[in-house]
Amino acid sequence: MINKEKIILIGAGLAGPLLANYMAQRGYVVTIIESRPDMRKVPISAGRSINLALSARGIQALKEIGLYNRIKPIATSMKGRMIHDLDGTTHMLPYGQTDEEIIFSVSRAQLNMELMNLAEESENVTILFNHKLISADFDHYKLFLQELDTNSHKELSFTRVIGCDGSASVLREAIINKSTVKYIKKPLGHGYKELTIPPSESGDFQIESNALHIWPRGNYMLIALPNKDYSFTCTLFFPIEGVVSFETVKTENDILHLFQSQFPDTMELMPTLIEDFQNNPTGELASVYCKPWHFQDKALLIGDAAHAIVPFFGQGMNASFQDCSILAGLIDMNKNDWKTIFDAFSATQVENGHAIADMAIENYIEMRDHVNDIEYKKKRTLELKLERMYPGQFIPRYSMVAFHQIPYSEVYERGEKQFKIINELLKLDPTGKSIDRELVKNMLPNSSLNS
Ligand SMILES: Cc1cc2nc3c(=O)[nH]c(=O)nc-3n(C[C@H](O)[C@H](O)[C@H](O)COP(=O)(O)OP(=O)(O)OC[C@H]3O[C@@H](n4cnc5c(N)ncnc54)[C@H](O)[C@@H]3O)c2cc1C
Incomplete structure (x- = not known):
């Protein structure tokens, strides 16, 4: 615990504070640069989906940093997929064969806040909110930041910088500009819209709580994950363009027609359907393939910055958490030999990232089309x-x-x-x-x- 090298992490989303915990526990001094305000003080969206499916890889990492006991009580177990047919019948397809083979629905914001709380409990971690990475100069070990409160610009020196800045990573862009990294972004052509099933009037869940609900409809689908407040967050995964798409379903009539014809059993469950559909943003989905995930011994990418994937295996966060666990293991094995650590990380994790990206796309087809x-x-x-x-x-x-x-x-x-x-x-x-x-x-x- 005498390691005092200062590590800069970009992004205090899900992967950044988790990695900060691993590193602080190993004696590193960590500064996280985060463009958003502190969500524990200012009510902001935690980004993308409201809740997430947490499974074994994510749980393992949370156990390793000692946070799982705080997360378990705020997670709801999901034993399988509850399939909703067009005629309103439902049937459960269990995820596994034993009581342990289940996954959990957890609030993104609560998880993010707990990760930051634990990180800040260590005197080794500082989070600089409202600071956005603009670019990086690897030759002179400099990061260029914009302070969003004052709109001023700052320079920050670094010895090691790790990009946990998500799918539109600026650090990845800087690495690509400087090196021969291979990078492709493959848009899925489908996007998503979040909708809500509130609790019943008596304050209970309106549908089975211990399941991930799916309304599979061939080219698209609706899913719902339970929340601790007895509501469900639903996500409509739908084509961006085409005859039946976000481009064509816009007015109250369009929305009612889609739901009455394709999801009739949800109409009574979603009193704010029209407002939610019209007011909530349409998210786009894409897969990022990048190789390698590092630049010399100076910079590394983890999480969505390295491998943004489509969400149909519920693995983006889980994979990002596994990245942190693997990286911590490599640090333990190789101490401060960062060249070996970064080389070894890319050597194993890139192919794993590409494999889960491909499997996630395959799983969309399984969920929306084949399950029935x-x-x-x-x-x-x-x-x-x-x-x-x-x-x-x-x-x-x-x-x-x-x-x-x-x-x-x-x-x-x-x-x-x-x-x-x-x-x-x-x-x-x-x-x-x-x-x-x-x-x-x-x-x-x-x-x-x-x-
Ligand atoms: C609809 C949807 C549903 C999903 N469901 C699941 C699921 O069920 N299970 C699962 O495992 N995964 C799921 N995911 C994937 C999961 O959200 C991501 O894999 C996960 O958030 C990745 O964590 P991250 O820290 O790498 O990136 P993020 O969580 O995106 O965090 C990146 C952080 O970096 C900050 N940042 C960005 N740019 C800069 C900059 N220039 N300077 C400073 N800070 C910056 C951002 O503000 C953010 O805080 C889902 C994704 C989507 C879109």
């Missing part, structure tokens, strides 16, 4: 059966992502092999009832559980 088709249900039943028959060797892809720490790139590879096994089994028995053990034995990689 017979083939999907057959495959899901079969994968759960195979997991019971080959524990540790066959783990459904969703479970590997949400309930284990297996690196995402390994999840992707194992998942592909498992999908092939399922397809072959269904060729032999299209009902999915019988399992050819010889075929499974030959095709299943002989790996033991690595979680």
